[in-house]
Amino acid sequence: MRITCVGGGPAGLYFAVLAKLADPAHEVTVLERNPRGVTYGWGVVFWDDLLDDLFSYDPVSARQIWDAACQWDEYEVRATGKSVTHLAGYGFSLGRHKLLSILEARALSLGVDVRWSASEADISGADLIVAADGAGSAVRSLDAGHFGTSVAYGGNKYIWLGTSHVFRTFTFGFERTHAGWIWFHAYPFDSSTSTFIVECTPATWAGLELDRLDAAAGCARLETIFAAHLDGQRLVDHRADSGGTGWMNFRRVTNERWDNGNVVLMGDAAHTTHFAIGSGTKLAMQDAMALADALAAGGELAPALEKYEHRRRAALAPLQRAALASSEWFERMPDYAALPSIRFSYALSDRRGEYPLWRYLLHRATQQAVPRALLRWALSARRWTRARRRPGVAPTAPAARAAPLPTGG
Numbered sequence: 001m002r003i004t005c006v007g008g009g010p011a012g013l014y015f016a017v018l019a020k021l022a023d024p025a026h027e028v029t030v031l032e033r034n035p036r037g038v039t040y041g042w043g044v045v046f047w048d049d050l051l052d053d054l055f056s057y058d059p060v061s062a063r064q065i066w067d068a069a070c071q072w073d074e075y076e077v078r079a080t081g082k083s084v085t086h087l088a089g090y091g092f093s094l095g096r097h098k099l100l101s102i103l104e105a106r107a108l109s110l111g112v113d114v115r116w117s118a119s120e121a122d123i124s125g126a127d128l129i130v131a132a133d134g135a136g137s138a139v140r141s142l143d144a145g146h147f148g149t150s151v152a153y154g155g156n157k158y159i160w161l162g163t164s165h166v167f168r169t170f171t172f173g174f175e176r177t178h179a180g181w182i183w184f185h186a187y188p189f190d191s192s193t194s195t196f197i198v199e200c201t202p203a204t205w206a207g208l209e210l211d212r213l214d215a216a217a218g219c220a221r222l223e224t225i226f227a228a229h230l231d232g233q234r235l236v237d238h239r240a241d242s243g244g245t246g247w248m249n250f251r252r253v254t255n256e257r258w259d260n261g262n263v264v265l266m267g268d269a270a271h272t273t274h275f276a277i278g279s280g281t282k283l284a285m286q287d288a289m290a291l292a293d294a295l296a297a298g299g300e301l302a303p304a305l306e307k308y309e310h311r312r313r314a315a316l317a318p319l320q321r322a323a324l325a326s327s328e329w330f331e332r333m334p335d336y337a338a339l340p341s342i343r344f345s346y347a348l349s350d351r352r353g354e355y356p357l358w359r360y361l362l363h364r365a366t367q368q369a370v371p372r373a374l375l376r377w378a379l380s381a382r383r384w385t386r387a388r389r390r391p392g393v394a395p396t397a398p399a400a401r402a403a404p405l406p407t408g409g
């Protein structure tokens with residue numbers, strides 16, 4: 001089968017890898033618009049569920065992802081005028097650039113023809129065209145009416161920045177300014193860099209003149225606002241070189257249909273998921289797994305594409321509800337600002353408002369050093385148990401990269 005993936009992001013590259021693994025005789029091409037090594041964004045987060053899937057579909061790239069990933073051990077919540085609080089949980093993070101370089105190398109080693117600085121203009125002649133060209137998919141736009149594409153814009157403004165300040169763990173920081181609240185979602189993703197996503201309402205954005213400042217001046221203003229969190233380090237906007245800024249409103253993309261003849265949508269081209277739950281990359285890669293499974297069964301293309309869509313829609317639904325509730329919470333964030341610190345961070349963690357009472361009691365208790373250390377220990381044990389089930393993995397390795405437990409409460 002001749003397969004062309006338009007877009008060399010996580011969806012397109014990972015599907016190319018899985019297609020080649022399923023049948024080395026497939027002729028698989030990836031067309032990526034950008035030059036090699038150029039991408040957007042900084043680090044992304046993920047959890048054990050994705051790692052389990054990656055190890056079961058391709059242990060070779062999974063091990064490289066595992067080895068390169070950074071681990072964080074809890075969430076820290078900071079807000080002007082409130083004491084620092086903590087939320088239980090752990091996860092992993094990895095630079096998007098690093099993830100793509102692992103997937104590219106794996107695809108090339110399997111014989112995938114990866115072409116950079118290429119576009120969707122070269123797709124004729126393929127038996128299957130995978131539109132993995134992101135939220136603004138040009139392939140999808142060629143037939144937007146058929147796909148029934150809808151794009152809804154989130155109310156808040158956000159920008160995806162990086163910083164050389166290495167945060168200890170996943171950190172939410174809320175600052176009160178003369179123009180209203182503005183906050184960041186930050187986490188380390190290698191030994192020298194953290195992701196730093198800034199978000200605020202449009203009124204605060206305009207009140208801080210972020211709508212008028214260029215990338216350099218905008219970053220300078222944010223460095224001043226968030227100085228207490230950055231330890232003197234700079235914020236970097238990738239868009240500075242192109243003369244623009246990275247400020248956006250989140251695009252929530254949905255499609256009524258995901259296929260059209262031999263064209264199928266995958267990843268952000270099919271569905272986007274708000275960054276507040278950090279799952280878009282995971283979902284894009286799990287789409288690739290589902291399509292690979294559907295095709296591996298053999299037979300006609302149309303039922304295989306239908307099976308893929310059906311499986312993925314079912315898996316996505318709860319996460320998309322969570323993402324929507326999460327993004328709406330952040331749009332209402334100023335309404336929660338008057339809450340005392342423990343209730344504020346609990347409201348942040350229970351953004352869907354569905355937690356039972358015991359979760360609040362646990363949250364209160366674990367603001368104290370000893371219960372917090374015990375819970376972290378229990379979660380580390382769970383992480384270790386899951387890691388040792390994965391083939392060829394030394395479960396202790398990531399522990400060496402774990403953030404140290406602070407001595408304070």
Ligand SMILES: Cc1cc2nc3c(=O)[nH]c(=O)nc-3n(C[C@H](O)[C@H](O)[C@H](O)COP(=O)(O)OP(=O)(O)OC[C@H]3O[C@@H](n4cnc5c(N)ncnc54)[C@H](O)[C@@H]3O)c2cc1C
Nearest residue numbers: 007009010011033044045133134267268278279280281282
């Ligand atoms: C601020 C922010 C933070 C995020 N954080 C996380 C996170 O922590 N964890 C997580 O899992 N997800 C996160 N995401 C979501 C994640 O980035 C996306 O969901 C994921 O990248 C989707 O993968 P994809 O392969 O479908 O699309 P993309 O990663 O967008 O890849 C599409 C590729 O197609 C290329 N392309 C575009 N048009 C063409 C064309 N016409 N021809 C050829 N190539 C083309 C692009 O250059 C790009 O390389 C975040 C998103 C945002 C905005």
